[in-house]
Amino acid sequence: MARGKSQTQRSRSYESDDHERGACEWCEYALVITLATILLIGVSALTVFWVFYYREGYAWADDLPDKQFNLHPTLMVAGFITFSGFSVLLYRICRCFRRIYVKLLHAIFHALAFPCIVIGFLAVLDYHNKKGINNFYSLHSWIGFVAMGLFGIQYAVGFFSFLLLLICNKGTAGFRASLVPIHAAFGILTFVLGVCACLTGLTEKALFSIGVERYSGMVDEGIIINAIGVACIAILAVVMYILSRNKFRTPESRGQHIRASVDL
Amino acid sequence: MARGKSQTQRSRSYESDDHERGACEWCEYALVITLATILLIGVSALTVFWVFYYREGYAWADDLPDKQFNLHPTLMVAGFITFSGFSVLLYRICRCFRRIYVKLLHAIFHALAFPCIVIGFLAVLDYHNKKGINNFYSLHSWIGFVAMGLFGIQYAVGFFSFLLLLICNKGTAGFRASLVPIHAAFGILTFVLGVCACLTGLTEKALFSIGVERYSGMVDEGIIINAIGVACIAILAVVMYILSRNKFRTPESRGQHIRASVDL
Secondary structure (H helix, E strand, O other): OHHHHHHHHHHHHHHHHHHOOOHHHHHHHHHHHHHHHHHHHHHHHHHHHHHHHHOOOOOOOOOOHHHHHOHHHHHHHHHHHHHHHHHHHHHHHOOOOOHHHHHHHHHHHHHHHHHHHHHHHHHHHHHHHHHOOOOOOOHHHHHHHHHHHHHHHHHHHHHHHHHHHHHHOOOOHHHHHHHHHHHHHHHHHHHHHHHHHHHHHHHHHHHHHHOHHHHHOOOHHHHHHHHHHHHHHHHHHHHHHHHHOHHHOOHHHHHHHHHHHHOO | OHHHHHHHHHHHHHHHHHHOOOHHHHHHHHHHHHHHHHHHHHHHHHHHHHHHHHOOOOOOOOOOHHHHHOHHHHHHHHHHHHHHHHHHHHHHHOOOOOHHHHHHHHHHHHHHHHHHHHHHHHHHHHHHHHHOOOOOOOHHHHHHHHHHHHHHHHHHHHHHHHHHHHHHOOOOHHHHHHHHHHHHHHHHHHHHHHHHHHHHHHHHHHHHHHOHHHHHOOOHHHHHHHHHHHHHHHHHHHHHHHHHOHHHOOHHHHHHHHHHHHOO
């Protein structure tokens, strides 16, 4: 009884809190969401620019393996960083949407990331086979392999649990609720692994394609590759900041978060 | 009045909650803390093993630049991963200590990391100068530079704010409390940057020292270097998991955390 009272009071406190949201808080929210959007689109745009300006664009042909390889960094950055990043942030961006629409958008953005990652992976696998290079020897490939595996498992679990199980909405509510923090934690881990894979991949690519002599001479292409890496890290920092700010949650999930803390 | 009542009730709920802490929760806590400890010590031990077994140990002499370079990965892993990792986790490991002792231990572990990072940096700077290699051209060096800068600023701010300002305990309480989340957020960012720097550095080292031919042939040294990288990522995942678990906080800071959430 006392507990029910305290909960009512708490939810009332959120409402008034929501109405009194200060200009400063909105400015901060708008600023970091805008920054994240610019970085997430910018990193893919910069990668495409790099490939067209310095690496002669794209192809998928037996006699043009290097152009085929170019699909790998572009699609992996798009899949693991841009689409996955937006997908993660949707729960903070679409705060006034109904939850089911946000979930669907989350699934759609991951559905866009999925072919990027699969084609990006096949592009480098086929490139290695054409050139007679071994697969899965480097730290980059190990990280990428785990990231892809986690992405696949997360997608399957998410699709099954949070969309398909809605057929039996009430019966599965407890199971779905208990799965949310696990799905979120592994989702963030996948994103972090994606960023780590990009950073090690960019380091490899700079040394393989530019060569240590020219790279250490600070040629323009080296700076562009470094800038892509810096953008990946900036995205990781901004995304983690947005996710850690309780103020940026929807009032509903903020309430759940606090209740979860109180109910420990 | 009602609010005071609800807070009393909440703090009572923590107490009973704390007493009833289940065996399962303690097992989880003990397991992840043990895992983190093994990984944090293991990654440094593995780096030392790698250097002695494959890279001929350490030196600081003009005629042995390669042995001097070996100080760089060893000290950076020790400083940015092992000591910093333990320092971050102290607030979850020493839950029954008085807060001031935890703070002092946190400062001491960072004080151990400090010379590691400085000497590790000077080792590679001197190595580059001896060999006539440019400095700060690679993505690894850019990430490392930012990580070192943040580490220095964090150390100075932390030492000044959380230890020196205790001279005027009451007068600075508000300022110190408001600084805690900023210091914690930038601390985690520094740790993530440290891990990213290690991963890109290991990739560079594998390609420079083993060479792409032997590295792609899966030689033992390549696997050891990859294992150091995997350990770094595992540490990042375990540390982030421990920090995200509200249950692992001290009851005191857990209360502060929840009050901060409720008071938004």
